[in-house]
Amino acid sequence: MTHVAGYTGFLPENKLLLNAVKEGIYGFDLDGNAVFINPAAEQMTGWQTQDLLGKNIHDCHHHSHADGSPYHQHDCPIYSTLKDGIAREIDHEVFWRKDGSSFPVHYTSTPVYKSGQLIGVVAIFRDISMQKHTEQSLREALAQVQALSEQLTSENHYLQAELADKSGSVGIAGSSLAIGQMIQQIKLVANTNSTVLICGENGTGKELVARNLHQLSDRKSKPLVSVNCAAFSSTLLESELFGHEKGAFTGATSRRKGRFELAHQGTLFLDEVAELSLEAQSKLLRVIQEQEFERVGSSETIQVDIRLIAASHYDLLKRVEQGLFRMDLYYRLNVFPIHVPPLRDRLEDIPELATHILSHLNHKLGKKIEAISKQGLKKLAGYQWPGNVRELQNVLEREAILSQGNILQCQHLAITASDPQKVDKASPITLAEAETQHIRQTLNHCNWRISGPNGAATLLALPASTLRSKMKKLGIIKSP
Ligand SMILES: Nc1ncnc2c1ncn2[C@@H]1O[C@H](COP(=O)(O)OP(=O)(O)OP(=O)(O)O)[C@@H](O)[C@H]1O
Known part of the structure; x- marks a missing residue:
């Protein structure tokens, strides 16, 4: 074997073995001179056998620490083993290559005894760049995870505090008589399972009232699930509320729980409940009556325990009179009405x-x-x-x-x-003029759409045909 050179008397006779191993192997005699170098060592360091053989090689591969500061031979663990015969294992140092670069190394320095006499040392080493790199990446990833976790924790604290602020009755600012009475009502009904219907103009705080009701109830540790009934088409709303099975309709690529299921043991808040289609109203009525329903595309009946809160900015009774809202559902929802007063x-x-x-x-x-x-x-x-x-x-x-x-x-x-x-001094106008003004404003607001859910007739709570005949009578036409 040409690569294993020099005095190998204290090594196993089978040099093939030394050549085959992936670890680098240096052998030192008692004077600290290299007596053999295996091919793996040559490959790792670039130092060839002829460069090192018979030499005191600390100055070749081990002359400096990783930071470049000098590393004296008398501090070197390999040479210490030569002196005291004690084995050592090191994994925080570097070996220097012939080309001046270095690599992190793990090595052992093992004393070799013959007939009880120390005769040399064997250093076995391997390049641990990959391992160090992985460790470093892991450390960085861990630091990132820790930073993210801290950020999430503080965000969570902030959100919790904000939520508590939003949802405790303290979150309702105002000490007018009207607000005082409303808070009184909230406190009275919060801890019952009764359905609450919250009415009031847009932006008065209906959702805030719903949060308070949930937060002050025994269900507060369970979810408060909100659905804005105006945000979904009637078909989508059904699957949103009741969930659907995979393949129930085009686009239903997986099974999905509806809001009723998500709100189990908690509170379901149906905002803008007046926007429910008549079909959805009948389904809702059934859930309220029987506390059970089926997912879209499934025949399996699901039972839920929920507390229902509904809200609307419409006068729901008027919607009943107009045939837009089921009367039986209205009575089911209107168990405990809370009116949120307008700011004016x-x-x-x-x-x-x-x-x-x-x-x-x-x-x-x-x-x-x-x-x-x-x-x-x-x-x-x-x-x-x-x-x-x-x-x-x-x-x-x-x-x-x-x-x-x-x-x-x-x-x-x-x-x-x-x-x-x-306002008092303004010249009075006739009822017809006031009506004309109001209808014009509403038509402008609706882009002159008369019928349909976003049409002026709906906003004015009039049948579209009535609105058309009023416009004719008052001479209201869209200016070009
Ligand atoms: N009394 C109050 N004290 C503190 N904040 C309030 C109060 N009333 C309303 N708000 C705030 O005003 C905003 C509007 O309230 P909210 O969304 O509850 O009104 P809403 O009646 O549900 O409106 P919409 O009918 O348009 O859905 C919210 O940010 C809410 O926190």
């Missing part, structure tokens, strides 16, 4: 609401707005707020973005304070 009927709540909204806005926008000026509050209190609290939120957000100081002046308010005296 409780303008005295505005300062408290504004403070509450500002603290959220400061967090959201990274601002430090402390309060609203007296003048600003006066402006806010002089407006009728057709969009209710949501409109107040939007107005304050715009104002906060534009504001530079710590006190919100409300200089940019696009709203025009309605001056009650001005």
